[in-house]
Amino acid sequence: MKAWTLDSLGSPLTVSDVADPQLREGSAVVRMLSAQIPAYTRALTTGDRGGLALPTVLGIGGICRVEAVADDVHSVRPGEIAAITGFLASGRIAEPEEVLLGWTGIGGRGRETATTSCMRRVWRTGTFAEQAILPGSTLVALPGAEKYPDVARLAFLPWLAVAASALERSGASAGDRIAIIGASGQLGGAATLLALARGAGVVAAVGRNTASLDRLAALDRRVRAVRSVGDRRNDAAAITDALGGDADVVIDALGPTPTPDLTMAGFDVARVDGTIVLLGGVRQDLPIPYGELMRRRLTLAGSWMASNQTVYRVWRQIESGVVDLGPLDVSHVGLDDVEGALTAAEATTGLGFVALVP
Ligand SMILES: NC(=O)c1ccc[n+]([C@@H]2O[C@H](COP(=O)([O-])OP(=O)(O)OC[C@H]3O[C@@H](n4cnc5c(N)ncnc54)[C@H](OP(=O)(O)O)[C@@H]3O)[C@@H](O)[C@H]2O)c1
Incomplete structure (x- = not known):
């Protein structure tokens, strides 16, 4: 599949051919439908916004169709539309640790530990790609989203x-x-x-x-x-x-x-x-x-990131029309032109954003 990969901070973000993700325990394999490219994505690739676990497929958040689900994952089902949070928690209550996948960001005191390093090594996965393999806990099923008329617009949901x-x-x-x-x-x-x-x-x-x-x-x-x-x-x-x-x-x-x-x-x-x-x-x-x-x-x-419950609540607000995504100014880009996409994203502000539609 095609994906945007980053080898080291300051090196160019590149369109690469990488192996299709293979389902494993705890995961789901998804086909990307849309992902917001945040305005500061280029700055992030230079290291200006903190460290990243590299090399990686870049990209956090997005909307996907679930293709395959491991036997031990029950958050989503094959064929469903889901939101990807990219927000992975260790699940340990005594000393909670959290990381962002395919992006910069370690929760809590922001320090790398053996746990956060392991989480980012095992899940070296981003959403600026045709497909992704993700931990089941970072996926939120969006019942009814198959009827939502504009999946690129929906890429704003994680934000x-x-x-x-x-x-x-x-x-x-x-x-x-x-x-x-x-x-x-x-x-x-x-x-x-x-x-x-x-x-x-x-x-x-x-x-x-x-x-x-x-x-x-x-x-x-x-x-x-x-x-x-x-x-x-x-x-x-x-x-x-x-x-x-x-x-x-x-x-x-x-x-x-x-x-x-x-x-x-x-x-x-x-x-x-x-x-x-x-x-x-x-x-x-x-x-x-x-x-x-x-x-x-x-x-x-x-306030850092969002719980899956909040993601679901926002989806319900969008579905019911309480939150209207109509006023958003959305431009679409594909995977082929990274440079053009980053430049377009950099120029967006406020209610405008660039949606990657692979
Ligand atoms: N807490 C979380 O969970 C979370 C999640 C994602 C991102 N973030 C952080 O949130 C921040 C904002 O994200 P964003 O995507 O909204 O960024 P953005 O689109 O670049 O917006 C940045 C905002 O800051 C203002 N600004 C920037 N420099 C300024 C300056 N020198 N003086 C006054 N205002 C200034 C901008 O004002 P103008 O455009 O009017 O100049 C704009 O309103 C990022 O730094 C990101 O790291 C936090």
Whole structure:
């Protein structure tokens, strides 16, 4: 089969002929139908976003048709459409360990251990390919998905589930004032869709890219675009203005930023008893005053990836039309032109994404 393989960080991502995956215990073999190519995929291949277990078929997440299932796997059945999470957990409750397959990312303290190395060695598998072999626990059956009219659009489901997980952790309720910092990115765009689906009263969509913010504002009259001016005090004031008061919930979905200022603007606007969830890829330390966190009784939470239950819940929201994928701007690419695909993906923001349809 054809697959995009990466041999070492900084080497080109290449279309290769690799052996068809062979079913083994604990696995399912799937045919890829679509996979989102995140905007930062090229940066990831250079090592800019952390280490990877290499060489590997690259790619995380996607939508597939299940072809064959080992006797000990019962999460999916042959012929079904399923979502691939790429999120593998050790299952050990005392010291949980988690890794992403075909991608960068080790959970918890982010350190490689004998367990995480073993998990990534045994499952050296990504989704930018015609087929993949995956652990049964990373597959979520999507009953009814065979009737969904546009499988490329559905490739956004794993990304939506990651954003949904942050909203679930925030405890956001209908009517809440929600600030999404970095709403102009793909994860922030996903968080905006989910916040609306959860019944947010008003959403401040904060970012820099005007076109992306305009697209979010066009989604619903509850969305107010806030263009960041790069100054903490002014950004915080603009967010409070847009929300009509302090935020019940702040979701930070920023990519790597040179300062923590925009995240801290989010901290500044959280109301007493409010919740801040960190979802993005900021690599700055946050200067959080102990007294303020304590007196405002703030909850500060982290959110990494999504449980299979969340993936399934988001599928139900899509299937029922509570989450409408119609406003997404989806471009399709095949496996043949890696360079063109990475360039197209790099140019996407917010509600736009590139779907690999092998
Ligand atoms: N927690 C998890 O489970 C999880 C899962 C997947 C990804 N992530 C992380 O989430 C982050 C966001 O992903 P994404 O795909 O949404 O990335 P993205 O599309 O590149 O979006 C990044 C966002 O950050 C903003 N931004 C970037 N640099 C900035 C700067 N210097 N100042 C102000 N804003 C800046 C962008 O604003 P403009 O576009 O308006 O400039 C955009 O809103 C990534 O870093 C990724 O590592 C986390």
